[in-house]
Amino acid sequence: MKWNKVTAILLAAMLVVLTACSSSGSKDGASDVDVIKVWTYPVHGNYKDDIAKSVAEFHAKHPNIRIEYELLTWAEGPKKFDVALNAGSPPDIYYHGVSGQYVDTGLALNLDPYMTAEIVSDYLPGVLDKAKIQGKQYGLPMYQYQWAWSANQRILEEAGIDWRKIQKEGWTWSEFKTEAKKMVKDLPDGSKQYGIVTDATTTDFIEMLARSSGLVDVVDRDGKFIWNDERMLETLKFIRSLVDEGIMPKETAAIDPAKRVEYFYNGKTGIASKGLPYYDVMLETRAKDIDAGKIKGEKIEHVYLPIPYKDGGKWQATVGGEGYVGFRQKDDKGEQHAKNTFLVMDWLTKGVHGGNSASELCVPFARQSQIDAFKGKDSRGKPHNKIAAEINQSHGVPSSDLFVDAKVSASKKKFIEQAQKPMQQALFSGSRTPEQIFEEFKNKGEQLFR
Template sequence: MRLFSKWLSMAMVLVFVAVAAGCGKSGDTPEAGKTPATEQKQDTTPDTVKVWTYPVHGKYEDDIKVLIADFNAKYPHIKVEYEILSWAEGPKKFDVALNAGSPPDLYFGGMNGQYVSTGLAMPIDSYLAVSEETKKDFLPGTLETMQFGGKQYGLPLYQSLWGWGANKRILDEAGVDYKKIQENGWTWPEFLEVAKKLNKKLPDGSQQYALVTDGTSIDFLDMITRNAGLVDAVDAKGNFIWNDQRIVDALKFISTLVKDGYMPKETVALAPAKRTEMFYAGQAAIISKAIPYYDVMIANRNKDIDAGKIKGEKIEYIQLPVPHSPSVNGYGVTTGGGEGYIAFTQKGANNEQHKKNTFLVMEALTGAKAGNSANELCLPFVRNSQAKEFAGKGLAKEINFNVSKKMRENLAPQVALSIDVDKAAKLKQYREQVEKPNFQAVLAGEKTPEAAAEELKTKGQQMLR
């Protein structure tokens, strides 16, 4: 009898194993750690996720309504409350909310170490780890733009790119092979040779400059120093690096542009709006800090000219990379970074299900259809699914879209996201108090490149050691 009982017990074990194996083959039980977040069993308790965003492009509110409707079709229990802030007042409103300990669950912007120092920025690594499809969908180097200190706090909607842009007519008249520049990049000496052809007196007696930029920010300085092989004033480990010949060379190049008349003598006082006005008026062949979205902006301006709404010359826009030092090999470095949705918790809150719901909304707002933002802004997509969704629907001219993709492949890392919060704060202070006045002094001819470089070095060693 005991033998029969033992046999029966063994048989039952075998049956249980067989059933379990059969269940495994059915595909109903995903491999551990591989289950997409959106396929896990969901808590359907009603919840509200608050989103603060901006008019990312002219039709962005239409986009977000569609994205939320699609999300609610799958998760009707999660209400998404969104508010579109103004670019002028929004950052201040968010800072007030963050300092009060009550930020929205999701905020649109670029990653900032100061958010992390508040203790309210929410790491999403654990949620992303179980959403393999989402993680693999992002193109190489894109997720890193929304990390700080190696932790993921957000998902990018697009990557911003700053380059130079040109008036095709003026390039053609000067015989400039812009296609070669787009394909291979160019060096500072090569740009100066081109600049000689672009500088000339116009029939009305005014000057046509090779290049125009503004002197009210240090964006131009960033682009030039990064193309001298200096990723920032400090490297990714926080070590001060503006202490050798490379910073002198960068400042000499900038000084030459003004002294030799390739940029206006009054560059130091030019505001961004004046820079754009000069480019539109044909007074400058090339404009600095030009983004791929100029393709759409200028196309719309051309339509307004045709419609008689404004007067001026229609322009065909050409996107160009920033030239680099001859001592630096490669294509040239692009300044830019990721912008998207960053997750936050509120002071004293610790609802795990709400955090998961926040991540689900973040996924939805940066998914395939959300690629319309990159499409509208003429930027390369950050996700494979976005590129597939908008294949053949691109708004940028192919010649400019292709160079934008090459520029993204050479995007400079954002050092401020890899160093600690205190060093990042000191770097910000150094940029405002030391970099900006010395850059402007070189533009104005008030300091030699060597003198400015020495002050940048001395104060940098004091502030960023």
């Protein structure tokens, strides 16, 4: 009986030691399998299959590291991530562009110690800069994104609009209004066809037009608030004139993103705001569904158009780099875990793994290894739209978020939520004049950016 007690005590002690060693191995990633958590989104139609294949290939190559990934929804994912980040327990890797708010938490992983010369040289010139905050690398871009407008080729050509010229040379605000008015008409069913339709819930319409007026962002690279410039008032007046002159629907204030797409799919507008080259693939899939009798509607030939710029100004496009951002947790898991996190980030963004997204979205590649992986393969997207995307990319201006500190970035977010969103609703509805909204912007800016 005494011997059994001694044995039990020894066994318990050994169990404690083994547990401690196991925990240490998991934390440092040295002896046990290190789990790297990835939160991402359905980036394109085949992304679920693509990432599953990439993860399986990684596991075969690195059996000591296991990737646990979760596909979030676009609607709820950002909220889930914010909750986790604020709690100090974000995933190791998150699909997003870099943000000063992430850096402000102290949890964003500075990637500079892990950036080898080979990885740096694999990225195309200027691409890595799109994932830096104040010169430090916090993200690895998977592709180079860009936003512009999408148009219905049939409607453009029926209105006699030379869209190929616009794709190559761009257009001014006045030129846009002249062309857009040509597309406005009454349709046989009693409805109206508009020149352009946007929604009142997302903020990009005002932001892109403000950028095209010369105001790159809410703040400049030095963190100075610039939406108090008279060019902002001109932008607001221009947008309001699109409603007043019938180029946009009078009910724009009640249109959400789904309704905006409905206008476009139903041939009720020549142009839909916030377009990207990926519409080529989306509309191709939609055309197959129409042929198969799954849905009814017009098979739309997509035209990718740049944002018009203020007369006397210059073409300035909305571009950036999107991919993966790395994080530590409040309960830090050690340096080896951080190295493994970076290893996974590099794997998911290089070669065919990252190139799949660029190819499917019809946007420029981020890395030479992606270009090499897709050499000789069929390229997605229509040739004229791919050329238009390359031209648009050459006019790109990066967000000021890449240069300002975290405090300014946080103030910018508050400005968008507290001033921009409510005031754009007022602008579209006509409940406030452009002048009144401009004053609101100036007052809020003075309050937040002191």
